[in-house]
Amino acid sequence: MNLRETLSRHRLLAVVRGDDPDAALRSILTLAEAGITLIEVSLTARDAIGVLVRARAELGPDAPLGAGTVLTEADVVQVEQAGVSFVVLPGLAPAVAECVRLGLPALVGALTPTEVVTASLAGASAVKLFPASLGGVGYLRTLREPFPDVPFVPFGGIDVGLAAEYLAAGALAVGVGGPLLGDAPRGGDLAALRTRAAAFRAAVA
Template identity: 40%
Template sequence: MAPHPLIETFRAARIVPVVRTSTAARAATAVEWLRDAGITIFEITLTIPDALSVIRDVASDPKLLVGAGTVPNATAAEDCISAGSRFIVSPWVDPALAAPCQSSGACLMMGAFTPTEVRAARAGGADVVKIFPASSAGGPSHIKSLRAVFPEIAFCPTGGVDARNAGEYIAAGAAFVGIGGKLVDEKAIAAGDREAVQAAAREALGIMQA
């Protein structure tokens, strides 16, 4: 299977913020503040109420690349793609997600933990394998071990990844990383602390570009 063209975009960015908030308004605020800090890729999780509206708004900006996270099934994937998602992320292996992604050209990331699950994700049509939860799986050393067995696979560790350890995951063989609560801090968003959120974004971007 030829690599999906978006993988090089993800590799260049190195970071995909995972936006998971309790309201659509806070998700929109997170995207706005992170965008102003220089981030251009966003994973909007379907755990957000009215997540599709957030995806549509982000997709309306041609400078931004938006995807949907925690996508539970093929129907939800189709809805997200119709709303403008260019990549679909699931924390587990579900081969049914492959058809809507392949027909639309969307990049598919499926979650895995073990070598057996990594193999199943690829066999099921995943372009990228999301290692989740990465920190409890063994951190960068787990990625290094998987990379030795699957050198051709683009891995994206998520779960416990932050600006301080993201570089270690990249060095261990990750193609890029997903960062959630450490970057999209809902408490700071709720408090209106734009500077705290943007400082975290600048720190992440600075460390990853160093």
Template identity: 40%
Template structure:
């Protein structure tokens, strides 16, 4: 195994061990930075920072400077080569696309990073597999729900799936039972009132409960 493949293998193991990936989708950079620190305080070891965050690569670098390699940091909503390249230069450990941005796969792997492509249909899952993805993101997950994921898993039993979009602490157990290896949770990870009030203690407690439920 070469160094790049070895790096990807260790990152994949860390990602799978997390079980829950906070997906930070904000249009305000300070809100995203606060959400990131809350997640870290709650014991999260991996974060997905979406491209909607203004200066997302600056936030990635800031988190890396502060937390080092203790955090697995990814950039999501990657749609083209330019975004993929910028994220990788900033030090992203993994790239996530909501669609079949297949050009990102080889770029990520060359940098020792992982790549998760979005798919929804059996045909799209096959295309993602053929592109060499490390994991398939089922998005939007709640459109088809756990039954849809279970159907995909039945024909692609060796594919690692990460449903994202509409996943909550209440329904994630059904997704795991249907074959999810990990789940991505966005705004549902943070109580809206507590977040607006910057009630860090309440938010940390909520995320810890979600993480514990994912590992139960």
């Protein structure tokens, strides 16, 4: 898949993590039904690989499904075998080189200008600006001055209002976890998840 193009088209990457694998899967399917189909399952979630395998089976082979918090070469091998389309790293890690070797698109975490350069040269398809909450929308604008061609995807503390602001400031897409998912991946309210999904879809439209 072309990750940069996919991020540009969807504009919202939902991050699912939780300690209840069945609830995590239900959350993924609820998001997909609500029209949010670009989804990442963090490897910090309980039985994340199992959730990814089941999600791939439910969503079909073409859904843009990714694995997050990927750090090691072994992680990359595991998630590729689980059927992911892309991976997300919180920062520069050995997994980047393995992703490049396998041709698996990687969204690589960076915060400072040096990290942005290093991630880009290492083969990142896009740069995960993390934690975006440290500098806010103004920091993204500042980074885009020396890096106008770098596709930035802010993550961290992004609510509905901030999602629209980051996109207006030039973000390719935004990554959203708790403010979108709430308690759903822990067995919480799926109806409330649908409501939040509708609000986020409207914000990034």
